[in-house]
Structure formats: structure tokens, C-alpha cells
Amino acid sequence: MKKNITIFVILILITLKHYGQQNHSGLFYNSTKELIANHEFKLTKDQLKKWKKLEFRIVTAIMDSLKYPPMAKDAGVYASIIISYTVDNKGNFENFHIETPENTQKKYNQFLTSVASSVKSNSQFFLQIGFKSESNQTEKYFLPVVFKISSDTAFKSIKNGWIEFTVKESPLIWRDYVLSTNGCEIVKGSILKNQIEEAKNTSPTNLIGKWKVIKVESQEETIYPQKRNYYLSLSENSINYNLEVNNCGTEDFVINSDEILLGDVYCTEICCDGRHDEISNYLIYSGKYELKDSTLTIFNNKGIIFLNKE
Known part of the structure; x- marks a missing residue:
């Protein structure tokens, strides 16, 4: 000192x-x-x-x-x-x-x-x-x-x-990415920094655009939007989406050939999502994905999210 x-x-x-x-x-x-x-x-x-x-x-x-x-x-x-x-x-x-x-x-x-x-x-x-x-x-x-x-x-x-x-700068750094959420608990996974850079260089461009949530299939039921429409917007530099009350976004993300990983997500921090529209609790956009025609499907331990391109 x-x-x-x-x-x-x-x-x-x-x-x-x-x-x-x-x-x-x-x-x-x-x-x-x-x-x-x-x-x-x-x-x-x-x-x-x-x-x-x-x-x-x-x-x-x-x-x-x-x-x-x-x-x-x-x-x-x-x-x-x-x-x-x-x-x-x-x-x-x-x-x-x-x-x-x-x-x-x-x-x-x-x-x-x-x-x-x-x-x-x-x-x-x-x-x-x-x-x-x-x-x-x-x-x-x-x-x-x-x-x-x-x-x-x-x-x-x-x-x-x-x-x-x-x-x-450290040459290799472990980086946490949000994989799923359960209420207020955030579960994270890790990826090496050099893997992040490699993934960024190979990010698919056909995901860029605005996607509308159609439904979520959980283990118990199929859930549809009730109170409002939900959208996921992807660009080269940011990911933004809305929940029941909050609007959220991040510039800290990786999209590779079959997986989306979100880093620090910032929301408007207004309480509370999911009280009146259950589907809002399931809109976690980190996970494996499949893209077929104009339908994007994202898989995580909360369920399967189905989105159509606008």
C-alpha cells in the first residue's frame, strides 16, 4: 500500500x-x-x-x-x-x-x-x-x-x-453468461474468452431482425401471450426484448451456429413481471436454438420458446 x-x-x-x-x-x-x-x-x-x-x-x-x-x-x-x-x-x-x-x-x-x-x-x-x-x-x-x-x-x-x-488484459478469462432463471435466481454458465471471440466471428446473420413470441411449451403446459405481444429484436450489436412490465436489453452476447448466450442484461427494473401474464416468466432467450424458415425456436430449462419473424 x-x-x-x-x-x-x-x-x-x-x-x-x-x-x-x-x-x-x-x-x-x-x-x-x-x-x-x-x-x-x-x-x-x-x-x-x-x-x-x-x-x-x-x-x-x-x-x-x-x-x-x-x-x-x-x-x-x-x-x-x-x-x-x-x-x-x-x-x-x-x-x-x-x-x-x-x-x-x-x-x-x-x-x-x-x-x-x-x-x-x-x-x-x-x-x-x-x-x-x-x-x-x-x-x-x-x-x-x-x-x-x-x-x-x-x-x-x-x-x-x-x-x-x-x-x-488476461489472455484467457472465464466469462459468465445467463443460461436460465427461476424467479430472482439466475443460473449462469461459463465460456472462455477466446471461444467468445471465435463465436462472434461466426455469428449467423439470418437471426437479425424482429421476432414475435407465439407460445412457450413448458413441461406442464403450453402458454400463450394474454396481455400483450412480446418481441425479441436482434441486431449485430444488441439484443432487446420486452416482458410484461420491463424492457430489457444487452450489448453483451454471443450467437453461434446453434446457441444464444446473453451476458449482463439491463432492464428498466420496474416490478413485477409475470404477475398477470404467466408467459413473461418463461421468456429467457439464452439457450440452444433452431431456425427453420421464419420460425425461431429457443430451448432452455424453462421450456421451449417459439417465435415468428416479423
């Missing part, structure tokens, strides 16, 4: 010397209180004064505790995000939000959680050094972070107003 902190200190001192020769007030803000990474975001005069005084210790602590989300690393996912958060007069850090890129809160949620965890884990230290609101109102701050994956190196640094966190 001490060795890592020493390295961060040296990096930050070098960066501060470089920034001092430019029109900057520190690592992240310029002399007009604007975020160097994006001038749209800025602090008040009093905030900048406090930040400049504490910046060195704040950034060192965050960089030392920041972790690359394991699932994002395994999937080869990287991001450049500006995160905002608030602090109150008791030193509580809340309201972590991705300001930019817009509409990526769910897509980059793992990175947001990692940054929030890093900041909150240092909250007592930040309070001790005076990083808190000076009034009954919360104060809003910003943190620009680049998460990167490299084939040959790993490091943390500060560059052009961004924290850069680079991890080294």
Missing part, C-alpha cells in the same frame, strides 16, 4: 509541475473554475479554493483505492466518463451520477459503482482533512475517469485532466 501511494505521489507531483506552467488551477480545474476535461462543468469560487487546498490528498486516496470492475475487465469493456457526486456538511457522499456520456447510467453502472465505492471508502479521511460542505446545502463535485484495458501494461495516472486507470 505504501509503495503504491509513493508512486501516486510522484506521478501527481510531476503532473502538478506540468499544469503549473499552463492556465490551470490544479489537476482537474482551470483558472476559471471549469473542469479541464469538459468546460461545461464548473465549481464555485469557494469550492475551487477548498478543492485546490485538498486536491493532492483527495486524488491520491481515490487513485489508491479505485478498482477496475472485474466483469467489465473480463468482457473487455472500457469507458471515459465524468461522474458527479455531492457532499454534505457531515462528509456524506451521495448522488453519484454519470454526467457524460449521456444516457449511459446503466451501460457503465459497474464503473460508476467502482468510483462511488472508492470515494465512500475514504469518506472518514476526507472529513478529517475538511472535504465537506461548509453550509446546510450539499456541494457538487466532478471526477473524470478513463477506464482502459491494455495488452501489455497496467498503471494509474493523471493526464489532461483525467484519471487514467489502465489494467492488463
Whole structure:
């Protein structure tokens, strides 16, 4: 830990010397209180004064505790995000939000959680050094972070107003894919990363399009949609589908010659599917499949899903 902190200190001192020769007030803000990474975001005069005084210790602590989300690393996912958060007069850090890129809160949620965890884990230290609101109102701050994956190196640094966190890619990584679900329980299987890449290169294009659910055959009965129509939409880059209440989708998937594997699926998280339309409980699109003419059949341990192409 001490060795890592020493390295961060040296990096930050070098960066501060470089920034001092430019029109900057520190690592992240310029002399007009604007975020160097994006001038749209800025602090008040009093905030900048406090930040400049504490910046060195704040950034060192965050960089030392920041972790690359394991699932994002395994999937080869990287991001450049500006995160905002608030602090109150008791030193509580809340309201972590991705300001930019817009509409990526769910897509980059793992990175947001990692940054929030890093900041909150240092909250007592930040309070001790005076990083808190000076009034009954919360104060809003910003943190620009680049998460990167490299084939040959790993490091943390500060560059052009961004924290850069680079991890080294592992050549073979086990990746979990959703195979089935039972209520809230998700059952997962694993596939090697090199197998994923091979499968992506051979993904069939005749599955691309919009598919309408006709019925599901479970072990006990045949179930038909009752309350609404259900659709599965497949493109080269994403899979999207609707349930009774939720809309779900993912960009993390593999389709090979006879199987569909879904990774992290993001839904609108509205409760609850399957209460009034039973078929919604069976719409799990991971599994072996068969394609004949305009009919797609997907097999998993919940049942058999029959879909027709629109």
C-alpha cells in the first residue's frame, strides 16, 4: 500500500509541475473554475479554493483505492466518463451520477459503482482533512475517469485532466453468461474468452431482425401471450426484448451456429413481471436454438420458446 501511494505521489507531483506552467488551477480545474476535461462543468469560487487546498490528498486516496470492475475487465469493456457526486456538511457522499456520456447510467453502472465505492471508502479521511460542505446545502463535485484495458501494461495516472486507470488484459478469462432463471435466481454458465471471440466471428446473420413470441411449451403446459405481444429484436450489436412490465436489453452476447448466450442484461427494473401474464416468466432467450424458415425456436430449462419473424 505504501509503495503504491509513493508512486501516486510522484506521478501527481510531476503532473502538478506540468499544469503549473499552463492556465490551470490544479489537476482537474482551470483558472476559471471549469473542469479541464469538459468546460461545461464548473465549481464555485469557494469550492475551487477548498478543492485546490485538498486536491493532492483527495486524488491520491481515490487513485489508491479505485478498482477496475472485474466483469467489465473480463468482457473487455472500457469507458471515459465524468461522474458527479455531492457532499454534505457531515462528509456524506451521495448522488453519484454519470454526467457524460449521456444516457449511459446503466451501460457503465459497474464503473460508476467502482468510483462511488472508492470515494465512500475514504469518506472518514476526507472529513478529517475538511472535504465537506461548509453550509446546510450539499456541494457538487466532478471526477473524470478513463477506464482502459491494455495488452501489455497496467498503471494509474493523471493526464489532461483525467484519471487514467489502465489494467492488463488476461489472455484467457472465464466469462459468465445467463443460461436460465427461476424467479430472482439466475443460473449462469461459463465460456472462455477466446471461444467468445471465435463465436462472434461466426455469428449467423439470418437471426437479425424482429421476432414475435407465439407460445412457450413448458413441461406442464403450453402458454400463450394474454396481455400483450412480446418481441425479441436482434441486431449485430444488441439484443432487446420486452416482458410484461420491463424492457430489457444487452450489448453483451454471443450467437453461434446453434446457441444464444446473453451476458449482463439491463432492464428498466420496474416490478413485477409475470404477475398477470404467466408467459413473461418463461421468456429467457439464452439457450440452444433452431431456425427453420421464419420460425425461431429457443430451448432452455424453462421450456421451449417459439417465435415468428416479423
